[in-house]
Amino acid sequence: ANTALRVDDDDNTPVEITYTLTSAPVNGTLYNGAAPLIVGNTFTQNVIDGNNLSYTHDGSETVADNFQFTVADGAGGNIGVTTFNITINPVNDNPVFTSAPITTGREGDPYFYTITATDNDNALLGAFSMPPVAGFTLLNTGAGTAELSGTPPDGNNINVTLTCDDGAGGVVQQIFTIVVAEAFVVDGGGGGDYTTIQAAIDASISGDII
Numbered sequence: 001a002n003t004a005l006r007v008d009d010d011d012n013t014p015v016e017i018t019y020t021l022t023s024a025p026v027n028g029t030l031y032n033g034a035a036p037l038i039v040g041n042t043f044t045q046n047v048i049d050g051n052n053l054s055y056t057h058d059g060s061e062t063v064a065d066n067f068q069f070t071v072a073d074g075a076g077g078n079i080g081v082t083t084f085n086i087t088i089n090p091v092n093d094n095p096v097f098t099s100a101p102i103t104t105g106r107e108g109d110p111y112f113y114t115i116t117a118t119d120n121d122n123a124l125l126g127a128f129s130m131p132p133v134a135g136f137t138l139l140n141t142g143a144g145t146a147e148l149s150g151t152p153p154d155g156n157n158i159n160v161t162l163t164c165d166d167g168a169g170g171v172v173q174q175i176f177t178i179v180v181a182e183a184f185v186v187d188g189g190g191g192g193d194y195t196t197i198q199a200a201i202d203a204s205i206s207g208d209i210i
Contacts, residue, residue, distance in 0.1 A: 005048050005053070005084060006045065006048065006049075007019075007045055007071050007079065009073050009077065011073070011075060011077075012073040012074060012075060012077070013046075014044060014045035014046040014048075014049055015044055015045075015046045016044070016073055016074045016075075017044060017045040017046075017071060017072075017073055017074075018042050018043075018044050018071065018072050018073075018074065019042060019043050019044070019045075019048075019069045019070070019071050020040070020041075020042050020069060020070050020071075020072070021037050021038070021039055021040065021041050021042070021043075021067060021068070021069050022039060022068045022069055022070055022081055023039065023066075023067055023068035023069075023083075024037065024038055024039050024067055025055065025065045025066065025067045025086065026065060027057060027058055027060055027062040027064075027065040027088070028055055028056050028057040028058050028065055028086075028088075029055070029056050029058070030053070030054070030055050030067055031053070031054045031055070031056065032047055032052060032053060033047075033052045055086055057088050061090075061120055061121070062088060063087070063088045063089075063090055064085065064086065064087060064088060065085075065086040065088060066083050066084060066085045066086055067083075067084055067086075068081050068082065068083050068084070069081070069082060069084070070082070090121075092121050092122075092166070092168045092169050092170050093119065093120045093121050093170060094119075094166070094170040094171065094172050095117045095118065095119040095122070095124060095127065095144075095164045095165075095166045095170055095171075095172050096117060096118055096119070096172065097115070097116070097117045097162075097164065097172065097174045098116045098117055098118055099113075099114060099115050099116040099117075101113055101160070101162075101174060101176040102178070103176055103177060103178055103179060104178065104179050104181070105152045105158070105178045105179070105180045105181070106152065106180065106181045106182075106183065106184075107152050107153070107154055107155050107180055107181065107182050107183040108151060108152070108183045109151065109152070109183075110149070110150075110151055111136070111148075111149060111150050111151065111152060111178065112147070112148070112149045113147070113148040113149070114145070114146075114147055115128060115145065115146040115147065115148060115162065115174075116144055116145050117144045117145075117164045117172075118144055119144070119166045119170065121166065121168065121170070122166040122167060122168055122170070123143045123144070124143055124144040124164065124166060125140075125142075125143055126140045127140070127144070127146075127164050127165055127166060127167070128140050128146040128162060128163065128164055129162075129163050129165070130148075130160060130161055130162050130163065131161060133150070133158060133160060134153060135150045135151050135152065135153045136148060136149065136150030136158070136160075137149055137150055138162075148160070148162070152178065152180040154180070155180050155181065155182040155183075156180060157177050157178060157179050157180055158177065158178040158180060159175075159176075159177050159178075160175070160176055160177070160178060161173055161174075161175045162174040162175075
């Protein structure tokens with residue numbers, strides 16, 4: 001607005017006071033209305049007074065920017081290169097999961113999922129949590145890393161909700177289902193599960209009478 005950037009001239013109107021951009025912002029873009037401005041482009045005090053000069057930050061982890069300009073009134077009056085400084089208020093970014101969950105398991109077999117996440121603003125130490133899941137343990141292992149491990153106790157599917165909290169207001173969840181297959185069963189025709197039949201085979205090989 002004109003309270004932040006203004007040149008007054010007793011002899012010329014705001015339409016006649018012309019700014020020429022000599023250095024563009026590096027962390028964002030300056031606009032005249034909807035048109036982005038580059039070095040060499042011009043705008044008038046009238047554009048500023050009408051709130052049509054704006055700046056959009058590029059989202060990078062920066063807190064300052066600036067642009068430079070000269071000013072001419074069209075009647076021989078000039079202002080040399082001047083810098084306009086921009087202060088950017090930082091906004092906390094949410095963490096982002098960078099690992100894909102393991103969504104299959106088998107009854108009685110160990111399950112293991114290495115969890116990773118990143119955050120542009122925070123270290124993510126001890127950031128992961130989840131509601132209790134029978135037979136499973138979540139262990140925070142470092143900055144942005146954790147391990148989910150356990151053994152599916154039966155053939156029922158397991159719903160998991162992982163939460164990553166950066167401690168500064170940024171929270172994201174990863175929700176998935178582990179589809180649990182039943183344990184292998186070997187049937188030799190006469191019935192019996194894998195453990196019983198394997199014990200019988202082992203005994204036969206060792207020369208024992210079954």
